[in-house]
Amino acid sequence: MDRLDQVLDSATPLLRRAEDVLELTGAPPGHPVWDHLRHVRLMPADAVRAVAGLRPAAMSEAEPELRADARVCVEAAAALPPPGEWEGEAADAYDDQRRRAAAHLAGGDDSLDERFEATADLAAALHQWMTRTRDNLAAALTEVLTSAEAFTLTASASFPPTSAETEAAANLSSHVLRTIADDYAEAEDLLEGSRHLADPIPL
Incomplete structure (x- = not known):
């Protein structure tokens, strides 16, 4: 259990309260929360739950397995026997195929071992990003739980919500969504830089 798990249950009712206010009144015109909502495309509580669903441990477990697969490719390439004393056209054809297979397995930019290593690097980077x-x-939720906005939203529940409650809901939601949006922008850059991993390896 990390810090996010510890604070999640306490923060969720507050986020739902902020959502209820915004659904009744809308955010003030021009408030930054509108941009964050368009970017994240989730209301605060759902966006927080999406982040809470990230599992860094899965990436951490995948990395050594991928690096082990890369080593297997290198070992397999090295184990392919040369023709030895075998001579002639058939021997030459075999050796050509052996070299091609070895290059496919290991050593080149498009080889299997390099693809496994690059994927392991991505897994390591995703683990760091998720963490x-x-x-x-977790830090943002801790801040909003102890904020003046949280006090405004939990001290009373007017119907319809007051302008102070509307402002508090918008500010609180904006802070949480901005934190998520900034981190997800980093993930988009990371995945964009790794797009080549989805390309087939030439044979």
């Missing part, structure tokens, strides 16, 4: 994203959100 950092969860920590950042």
